[in-house]
Amino acid sequence: MAMFLLYAPILASFLCSLYLFHRRKHCTHPLLKDYFILGMLPPVIFNLWRIHDFITEVLKLRGGTGEFKGPWFTKMNYLITCDSLNVQHMLCKRFDNYIKGPEFREIFEPFGDGVVTADSDTWKYFRTVLHSLIKQRRFEVFVDQTVQKKVYTTLIPILDHAQQEKRVVDLQDIFNRFTFDNICSTIVGHDPKCLSFDFPEVAIEKAFNESEESIFYRHVVPGSVWKFQKWLQIGQEKKMTEACRTFDEFIYSCIASKREELSKCTEEETNEAPFDLLTALITEERGRVHDDKFLRDAAFNFFVAGRETMTSALTWFFWLVSKHPLVEAKILEEIRDHFKRNEKKNYDTVHYGHGFDEQHVVRQNHDQEDDLKQYLSGEVLGMEEVKKLVYLHGALCEALRLFPPVPIERKQAVKADVLPSGHGVNADTMIMFSLYAMGRSEEIWGKDCLEFKPERWISERGEIAYAPAYKFIAFNAGPRICLGKDLAFVQMKMVAAAILNKYCFKVVEGHVATPTHSIVLLMKNGLEARITKRE
Numbered sequence: 001m002a003m004f005l006l007y008a009p010i011l012a013s014f015l016c017s018l019y020l021f022h023r024r025k026h027c028t029h030p031l032l033k034d035y036f037i038l039g040m041l042p043p044v045i046f047n048l049w050r051i052h053d054f055i056t057e058v059l060k061l062r063g064g065t066g067e068f069k070g071p072w073f074t075k076m077n078y079l080i081t082c083d084s085l086n087v088q089h090m091l092c093k094r095f096d097n098y099i100k101g102p103e104f105r106e107i108f109e110p111f112g113d114g115v116v117t118a119d120s121d122t123w124k125y126f127r128t129v130l131h132s133l134i135k136q137r138r139f140e141v142f143v144d145q146t147v148q149k150k151v152y153t154t155l156i157p158i159l160d161h162a163q164q165e166k167r168v169v170d171l172q173d174i175f176n177r178f179t180f181d182n183i184c185s186t187i188v189g190h191d192p193k194c195l196s197f198d199f200p201e202v203a204i205e206k207a208f209n210e211s212e213e214s215i216f217y218r219h220v221v222p223g224s225v226w227k228f229q230k231w232l233q234i235g236q237e238k239k240m241t242e243a244c245r246t247f248d249e250f251i252y253s254c255i256a257s258k259r260e261e262l263s264k265c266t267e268e269e270t271n272e273a274p275f276d277l278l279t280a281l282i283t284e285e286r287g288r289v290h291d292d293k294f295l296r297d298a299a300f301n302f303f304v305a306g307r308e309t310m311t312s313a314l315t316w317f318f319w320l321v322s323k324h325p326l327v328e329a330k331i332l333e334e335i336r337d338h339f340k341r342n343e344k345k346n347y348d349t350v351h352y353g354h355g356f357d358e359q360h361v362v363r364q365n366h367d368q369e370d371d372l373k374q375y376l377s378g379e380v381l382g383m384e385e386v387k388k389l390v391y392l393h394g395a396l397c398e399a400l401r402l403f404p405p406v407p408i409e410r411k412q413a414v415k416a417d418v419l420p421s422g423h424g425v426n427a428d429t430m431i432m433f434s435l436y437a438m439g440r441s442e443e444i445w446g447k448d449c450l451e452f453k454p455e456r457w458i459s460e461r462g463e464i465a466y467a468p469a470y471k472f473i474a475f476n477a478g479p480r481i482c483l484g485k486d487l488a489f490v491q492m493k494m495v496a497a498a499i500l501n502k503y504c505f506k507v508v509e510g511h512v513a514t515p516t517h518s519i520v521l522l523m524k525n526g527l528e529a530r531i532t533k534r535e
Contacts, residue, residue, distance in 0.1 A: 031058055031066030031080060039069045041076070048220070052407050052515060055080070056437040064443070065421045068432075074222040075103075078410075078430045082437035084444050085420040088470035090411055090431065091478035098431070101412030107218045110211045110244050112293070114301030115483075127483065130298070133280045134483055142275040144383045146185045147491050150178065151380045151498045154195050159503055161197060163531040168508055170526035172315040173199070176307075178495070179314075180205050183306040187299050188254040189276035207246035208303065209518075214240035216518045219408075247303075251296050258282060277302060305484065308520040309405035313492055315527050316403035317396055320452050321500075322507050322529070327395060327454060328500070332534075334391045335497045338381060386493035393464050394454030396492055400474040401445070402452065407436040407521045409476075435473045436521070444471050505529045 032040040047054035059066065064083040070076020081087070090098040099119045111117045115126040133139055155178055162169045177195035180202075185191045194202045217236045218226050230237040258278050281295055290298075321328045386392075413429045425431065442449050445456075459465040469477035475485040482488070508528040516524045 031062055031068045034069060037072050039071045039074075039076070041070055044068075044220070048517070049514070051517075052434070052436040052521070055408075055434050056082070056440050059434065059437050060441075063421075064441070065419070065423050071222060074224065075430075076222055078432050079423060079425065080432045080434065081419070081421065081423075082434045082441055083419075083421050084438060084441070084468075084471045086423075087433050087438070087473060087477065088468075089420050090433075091470060091476070091480065094417065095478050095480075097414045097417055098411040099414060100410075101430075103223075103430070104410060104412065106223075108215055110215070110240070110247075111301055111304070112297035114297040116301045116305070123480075126298070129281070130302075131483055133277065134487065136275075136280075138275045139277075139280065140383065140487070143186055143487060143491070147182060147494050148380045148382060150182050150185070150191075150195075151495060154178070154181070155495070156498065156502065158195065158197060159499065159531060163503065163533055166530070168528050168530055171318055171505070171529055172311065172523050172526040175314045175495075176311045177205070179307045179310045180208075182491075183303055185276065186306065187277045187302050188251075188258065189279060190254060203246055204250045207243040207250075208307070210239045211243040211247070212304070212308065212518045212520055213516075214243070219519075220517075247300065248296065251299050252292060254278065254299070255292050255295050304520075305482070306488070308522070310488060310492060312403065312405035312521050313396065313400055313488075314495060315523055316513075316521070317399035317492070317496065318499075318505060318529075319507065319513055319523075319527055320399050320402070321395065322505055324452055327452065330454070331392050331395055331496075332500055334389055335381075335501050338385055338388060338497075339501055380498045381494060383490045383494070386490050386497055389493055389497060390458060390462060390464055391454055392493055392496060393489065394457030395452075396489065396496070397457045397472070398452050398454050401439040401472060402450075403521055404435040404439060404474045405520055406474075407434065407515075409433050409435060409473075433473075438471070438473055502534060504532045504534055506532075 030040070032043050034040055035042050044051070044054075059080065059082045065079065065081040065086060068076075068078045068080050100117055101119070105111075105113075105117045108117050113122055113126075115123060115130060118126055155174070158174070159169070174195065177199070180194050181191050192202055192204065194200070194205050214236045226237055229235045230240070233241060255278065259282060262279065262282055278295065278299060281290055281298060321331065381389075409432070411431045411433075413425045413427055413431065415427050417425045419425060438444060440449055457465050457467075469475065469481055475482035475488075506529060508530065511528050512525065513527070514524040516522045
């Protein structure tokens with residue numbers, strides 16, 4: 001016993017040295033200080049409240065790329081980068097070698113086998129089907145009308161009411177409710193009316209929020225921990241299970257009612273029905289019957305892609321604009337110029353194009369037709385009009401550059417490779433690239449990278465200047481670039497133009513814009529502001 005006590009410290013010291021030697025041998029480009037047993041996790045936990053700025057600072061010190069090692073005996077080992085050439089290599093040049101992988105699908109469990117998580121043939125099929133639907137003129141017209149009507153009949157009246165009562169409003173909550181109603185109408189043809197004067201709590205909307213928080217949680221704790229919590233059904237994992245049950249019940253009920261509704265329609269009635277995504281997927285199966293699971297996964301992926309990203313982008317956009325009055329003045333000047341032109345136009349006829357002969361949009365009753373003419377008379381700019389708003393487009397690009405809705409992306413290497421930065425990658429290596437850090441990189445955007453400058457997106461000819469997708473990464477790059485990018489821009493511009501044309505916003509004094517702990521970059525405490533009408 002005495003001999004054991006004598007040699008125990010020596011043995012412990014030897015094992016520690018062996019452990020540190022092993023870690024250092026396999027970690028040639030450490031991102032952070034490696035703590036015994038705990039790895040590099042302690043400084044991450046300590047800086048979790050400002051995690052994205054912390055990662056940006058660390059990557060800058062390490063030349064843009066470094067290795068993160070988690071606690072011993074965990075799989076929390078990543079290569080983290082903000083080098084645009086590395087990103088181009090992974091997303092474009094060697095696309096087939098960098099996949100989402102099974103671990104990604106496990107973490108993003110609620111997404112199922114949708115376009116966000118799928119790889120290989122499953123992903124290709126999903127993308128082909130969705131691409132053919134989104135690019136149809138009929139779908140674009142349906143989205144155009146849905147957004148315009150929601151803005152005119154709900155968003156503007158609620159903001160009017162708030163400014164009349166001189167109430168402080170949470171703009172993020174308003175955008176969240178607006179985009180949720182809008183995406184529900186677009187995907188399943190149903191408006192849950194989250195955005196209404198009494199601001200009700202809607203179970204399905206709450207479920208989406210909780211599932212995203214749980215996915216973020218799965219990123220920052222060892223897999224063994226959250227899997228154990230899932231088995232016991234405690235903590236964040238219990239919330240995840242309950243959230244999945246809630247939105248699955250909602251989506252599957254929508255699928256069932258939509259199938260029943262369409263089964264009773266003639267072919268002519270089906271062609272004249274509103275062209276929501278679920279209707280399109282069911283009626284345009286092209287010889288392949290899509291089961292309910294396929295429809296569920298497609299719907300869920302579009303819910304997340306179309307809802308949270310727009311909420312995030314609009315929230316940070318309005319916060320940035322409120323801090324830059326000169327930018328706001330230029331945006332307003334451009335918007336008002338186009339509103340004046342819009343008032344002179346006649347919107348009595350709306351053409352579908354692309355094979356559709358109808359000269360008038362199908363409406364369910366005369367009241368809706370009257371509403372349509374009313375809000376198309378100048379209150380809300382349509383898709384074709386907002387495409388001409390170049391400065392507003394630049395301001396939105398700046399907001400997306402500085403505050404990308406999805407701040408971190410991850411990939412898994414299939415085979416060993418060497419990145420342009422010189423860092424070696426083994427098979428199965430997990431790689432994370434920080435979109436947030438890329439937007440603040442001097443190497444990509446220059447010395448003024450932290451400035452909010454819409455002008456960087458405008459060419460000398462006064463047209464939109466496009467940056468390579470692997471640098472401006474908010475919509476992904478390469479073969480997986482976002483299918484709804486153009487649609488997202490026009491919707492954001494329609495909302496922003498309608499609001500800024502009528503109202504001024506002043507962020508409440510003392511309000512701190514802090515990012516949430518979620519897979520989507522939202523504000524932790526919302527965006528509280530006071531509203532006044534413009535003169």
